[in-house]
Every structure is written in C-alpha cells, then in structure tokens.
Amino acid sequence: MTSLRDAAMTSKAWPFEEARRLLKRAEARDKDHVLFETGYGPSGLPHIGTFGEVARTTMIRRALDLIGDIPTRLVCFSDDLDGMRKVPENVPNPPALREHLQRPLTDVPDPFGTHESFGAHNNARLRRFLDTFGFDYEFVSATEFYRSGRFDDVLRRAAERYDDLMAIMLKSLRDERRQTYSIFLPIHPETGRVLYVPMKHVDGADGTVTFDDEAGREWTLPVTGGNVKLQWKPDFGARWAALDVDFEMYGKDHAANTPIYDGICRTLGGRPPEHFTYELFLDAEGHKISKSSGNGLSIDEWLTYAATESLSYFMYQKPKTAKRMHFDVIPKAVDEYHQQLRAFHAANDPDKRAANPVFHVHSGDVPQSDMVVPFTMLLNLASVAGAEDKDALWGFIRRYAPDASPEANPQLDRAAEGAVRYYNDFVKPAKVFRLPTEAERAALSELRDRLRGWDGPVDDEALQGVVYEVGRDRFDPMRDWFRALYQVLLGADQGPRFGGFIALYGVRETADLIDRAMAGELVGNSAAV
Known part of the structure; x- marks a missing residue:
C-alpha cells in the first residue's frame, strides 16, 4: 500500500509542491539545514496577514519534514530599525508620536506604555500571536542584527560593491529619484533619525559613507555597527545573503521586485531563495488590509468567535487567490474545517489524506471532529x-x-x-x-x-x-x-x-x-x- 510519504511525493497540494522544489534545492547544496524566512514590518500593530504568511510557510516546512531528511529552521525577521514614516491611526495619543518621526521604531517610545519602545511593543504582539498557534520559529530583530555586528560582513561587502548594487536599484527608479537615491540610509548621530540623503562618497576599502545632513553638515560614518541601515529593497536581498535563506514567501505587491531582491542577493555573494507569491488579503470593501489603518480582521477578533484551527484552514485555501478577510467568512470556515476533519478520517487512501487541507493545518496529526452540530x-x-x-x-x-x-x-x-x-x-x-x-x-x-x-x-x-x-x-x-x-x-x-x-x-x-x-x-x- 502507498505510504503517506510516497503520496506526498506526487501530491498536488501546494505545500507538497513547494516542499519538493526545496528538496531538490537542498540536494544540490552542501548545507546542513533548510532555512525558511518570513519578514515583518512593525510600523503598525500586527494583523492577520502576518499570521497567514507564517502559517503558510510552516505548512511548507512541515511538508518538507515529511518528504526529506534534512533539518529545517524558520526565522521571523522584524524590520524594526526602519524609521517611523507616519504615525499609525490605531494607537493611543497619536500626536505624541509626531516628534519621533523618522526615528527607528525601536527608538520610538511605546504609546501603550508597556514596553521600552514602539518596535518592542509590536514585536511582542507578533510573538504572542505566533505563540498562540504554537509556531516553531526564531525571532530576529533588525535592530539587534545591525547593531550587534551580525550584519557587518554583508554591509562591508555592500560598500565594496556599491556601484553594482546601485546599478540594480537605479534601473527601477524614476529620474528624479535617481538623483538622491542611495542604498544606504545613515542614522544621524545626534538626532537618531533615519536620513534619506544622497551619499557624497562611499569608501569600499574603509567601509564608510560620507553625506550631508539636512542642516548641511558633513558626516562620515562606518556602515557597520548599526550606524546605517539599508533601504528596504536592498535590505530584503541582503538578508537573504547574510542568513543564507532558502525560502521566503511574500505578497503579490512584492512580486515586481523579485528580480531586484535576487540581484542584490547575488551581488552580495548569496544564492536567492525559492519564492512563493501569494495574493493579498482584502477587507469587506475589497481594499487591501493595512496594518497602519487597522482595517480587516485581526487575529484576536477571529479568536473571539472561532478556534485557531479554522483560521489556519482559511489560510490554506487557494493562497494565490485574493481573499476577503472580514467577519462573514468565519462561520463558513469553521464548518468547512470540520467537514474536512471528518473526510480525513473517513479516507483510508494516503493520496486523499495528503490532499486534505487539515493534514497541513495539523502537520499530519489530525484530530477527530466532535462537532455534532454545525x-x-x-x-x-x-x-x-x-x-x-x-x-x-x-x-x-x-x-x-x-x-x-x-x-x-x-x-x-x-x-x-x-x-x-x-x-x-x-x-x-x-x-x-x-x-x-x-x-x-x-x-x-x-x-x-x-x-x-x-x-x-x-x-x-x-x-x-x-x-x-x-x-x-x-x-x-x-x-x-x-x-x-x-x-x-x-x-x-x-x-x-x-x-x-x-x-x-x-x-x-x-x-x-x-x-x-x-x-x-x-x-x-x-x-x-
């Protein structure tokens, strides 16, 4: 009889299709593990789309665990060194944050008064959300990554190969943007603000950048030690190179940037990971869910009415189709989830079990349904x-x-x-x-x-x-x-x-x-x- 592992090797369920791609990649490389990454921009409160990205990545990771013998890791990377470009609408006392615009999120006071910074608050919310669902992940803060020196080798390489990296970026920019653009964003030594200023000079040998601040004063800073950060598109590819990432999924809004991310990664000496692009989540009116405006459902709101597994089931369904994330979807998701639980246990065929969404929701350890009433x-x-x-x-x-x-x-x-x-x-x-x-x-x-x-x-x-x-x-x-x-x-x-x-x-x-x-x-x- 066909085993579940054999069924997984031919299953058309999308987690198994992605896992087979990763298995081929792993077999061609001399690595002792496969690294999954998911990114998070903590400029606002975490929302349900963040959960969906981690849930789907975990489904692929567990599928790879079944068909392969190579260890896996998942890194959740928070870009919390990013400057706060606008004040979120859904936080207490928004006017109090205005004086901290452009400062790294981990240097902005926490408007909720519970953590040492706004970035730390949002990171804690993210971790709590992920822990609620029992995800196995390693959390990495961009602030720690830059300031501890873990990113220094790649940043020095970026200074050495500055012209090549700029060539990749400039092709994607409008003429007026090209005049002032730099892949490096210096953090002002006095104000602590992330500066969007042109570079007067980048010294690849010394690993330094020279620039004028808004007041016209000239500064020279090392690219290491958290003195500068990379613009978000170069940062995407640079992380891949620094961590040697094997897989990352992201929303359709990133799809056009994939060649840029890949090019940055290769130029910095890395191999781009396998990609998976999913469609965006929409609110009840069909607008993209935004963490800064707070539209759409939150994880806490879903859990007010239904169990966590129904949300995971919803995330599994057709990831390359746009989904409306509003309250009306909850009853249908709950009932369909329990229908699939019953179908899984009624099927003795490993092929049918491997194709059932609840196999991926529960990483193969599928419970019985006790819902005698829908x-x-x-x-x-x-x-x-x-x-x-x-x-x-x-x-x-x-x-x-x-x-x-x-x-x-x-x-x-x-x-x-x-x-x-x-x-x-x-x-x-x-x-x-x-x-x-x-x-x-x-x-x-x-x-x-x-x-x-x-x-x-x-x-x-x-x-x-x-x-x-x-x-x-x-x-x-x-x-x-x-x-x-x-x-x-x-x-x-x-x-x-x-x-x-x-x-x-x-x-x-x-x-x-x-x-x-x-x-x-x-x-x-x-x-x-």
Whole structure:
C-alpha cells in the first residue's frame, strides 16, 4: 500500500509542491539545514496577514519534514530599525508620536506604555500571536542584527560593491529619484533619525559613507555597527545573503521586485531563495488590509468567535487567490474545517489524506471532529432561542445529541460560545423578519400542523422530508419555499438545512415558532425572537 510519504511525493497540494522544489534545492547544496524566512514590518500593530504568511510557510516546512531528511529552521525577521514614516491611526495619543518621526521604531517610545519602545511593543504582539498557534520559529530583530555586528560582513561587502548594487536599484527608479537615491540610509548621530540623503562618497576599502545632513553638515560614518541601515529593497536581498535563506514567501505587491531582491542577493555573494507569491488579503470593501489603518480582521477578533484551527484552514485555501478577510467568512470556515476533519478520517487512501487541507493545518496529526452540530446551525439556534450564553444552547444540543457534553465535545463547546458572541455581534443587529404571503401562510400552516401531529423519529432526514413534501406542490422553484422559511422564521435570506434545524430546536418548538411568525410577533423585533 502507498505510504503517506510516497503520496506526498506526487501530491498536488501546494505545500507538497513547494516542499519538493526545496528538496531538490537542498540536494544540490552542501548545507546542513533548510532555512525558511518570513519578514515583518512593525510600523503598525500586527494583523492577520502576518499570521497567514507564517502559517503558510510552516505548512511548507512541515511538508518538507515529511518528504526529506534534512533539518529545517524558520526565522521571523522584524524590520524594526526602519524609521517611523507616519504615525499609525490605531494607537493611543497619536500626536505624541509626531516628534519621533523618522526615528527607528525601536527608538520610538511605546504609546501603550508597556514596553521600552514602539518596535518592542509590536514585536511582542507578533510573538504572542505566533505563540498562540504554537509556531516553531526564531525571532530576529533588525535592530539587534545591525547593531550587534551580525550584519557587518554583508554591509562591508555592500560598500565594496556599491556601484553594482546601485546599478540594480537605479534601473527601477524614476529620474528624479535617481538623483538622491542611495542604498544606504545613515542614522544621524545626534538626532537618531533615519536620513534619506544622497551619499557624497562611499569608501569600499574603509567601509564608510560620507553625506550631508539636512542642516548641511558633513558626516562620515562606518556602515557597520548599526550606524546605517539599508533601504528596504536592498535590505530584503541582503538578508537573504547574510542568513543564507532558502525560502521566503511574500505578497503579490512584492512580486515586481523579485528580480531586484535576487540581484542584490547575488551581488552580495548569496544564492536567492525559492519564492512563493501569494495574493493579498482584502477587507469587506475589497481594499487591501493595512496594518497602519487597522482595517480587516485581526487575529484576536477571529479568536473571539472561532478556534485557531479554522483560521489556519482559511489560510490554506487557494493562497494565490485574493481573499476577503472580514467577519462573514468565519462561520463558513469553521464548518468547512470540520467537514474536512471528518473526510480525513473517513479516507483510508494516503493520496486523499495528503490532499486534505487539515493534514497541513495539523502537520499530519489530525484530530477527530466532535462537532455534532454545525456552527451555522448554532447561529440559527442562538437566534430562535434568544441565547445570551452557551449554556442556553447546550439545553438544545443535549436533547439532539444526548451523549454530547462540554467535557466530551470541547470543540463544540468552544463553537457554542463563539456562536453566541457572533450572533449577538453580527447576526442579531442585521435580522429582518417579514410576514408570509398568503401562499406561504398556507404552507407554513400545513407544516405547523404536521409537526404538531408528528410521531416519527426526531431525525434530520425524516423531518427534511416533511418540509420538502409541504413545499413541493406549492413552490416552483423549491428554493422559494426555503427562502420563505428563512426570511419569515429566522430573519435571514439564507439558513440551515431545515430538517436538521427542526431536529435540533425541537418539533414542538418549531411549530410554536411558526405560530409566532404568522401572528406577526417576529416582525420588527430584530433583537430577539
């Protein structure tokens, strides 16, 4: 029988495709490990796109661990020596930061008052986010990297090969920008600001740069020891050369710069890594998520409503397709994740298991799903039950699945808690009920009567059959019947498989709900039904 490792060698799942590329690279090089890198610009609070980059990189790393025998490492590099070019909108007391513009982020005071600098604060947030998901990574601060001397050899080489590096950069710049551009950004010895000034002279032999500051004073500084930093594009390629990076993924907005990054890396004596370009994350309006403006979802916001694994699952899906990251995607992601858990354990074929997203979410150690009720069904249950906490939902869940409990079904218990929060925050304010039409009223009356006289099993399929029979001769197409059920009874345009909803909520309770809807008690009452 085919082993999982054999299946991985031919699987079309994108982490395995990337892992096979890396395995070929590793076999051609005399290295004792494969180094993955992910970069982070801490100019604002970390956002969910940062998590996505690390999660996807980790999926490839774990895929390589399965098919290869070479050790792997992941470095998360924070460009915290970058000058603060604008004050973020989503921090306390933004005006207090204005006097620190252009200073390295690790020299800017922390507006939250919890860390020694704004850069340190954002780095701590990033690490906390990554630790929440159990990522195995090494954190590297650009400030420490420059100031400790770890970057000195590459910086000296950059001074020696300055003209070659400038030639790469100048081809990508407009004429006016070329006149003042330098790959080196000196850090002013007195003001501590990162200066965007032209170089009067770069001495490759001495490893120094000479420039005039904004006041016209001339300075000469060594390129080593954190006295200068590289512009961000040269810095990208220089890091690859300094660390000997084998793999880095980045967003589509970087794709046009790939030849620049590669050229910088080669000129500095390195070999460019394998690349993977992913599409960008968008907010509800289709705008790119920005860490400085704070639009889109944050990791903490996702975790308010759903478990971490559902977010990892969302990140796995079609990384080369743009994704809208807003609250509406959460219920679908939760239910699809649990569907894939069940499919993984139902499949004995290693090829199918290797292609299943949850294999990559869990690095092969895939748990069983205990979600006997889908998340979207829990939302509808929260609606009709007027649930204010998860205990209200558990009364219905236990009747539907007597063996279920918060202790035996921790995933379901977490989902019930998240569903109540999600319902109250997003579904409840948007619910709009309507009265039924005469044709719908006749169908609802028959459904109510059949439910009141029901003596069959409280079974999803049996009850779905009743719902279908009532609507079959009255509605064409049938979706008009189900839309009526959702709009009249649930205050929504879409909803669950209605037989399953009846089984969960209760046959008698659903009949009572129909009576309340036809009496007009639900119309205009979006807060509770």
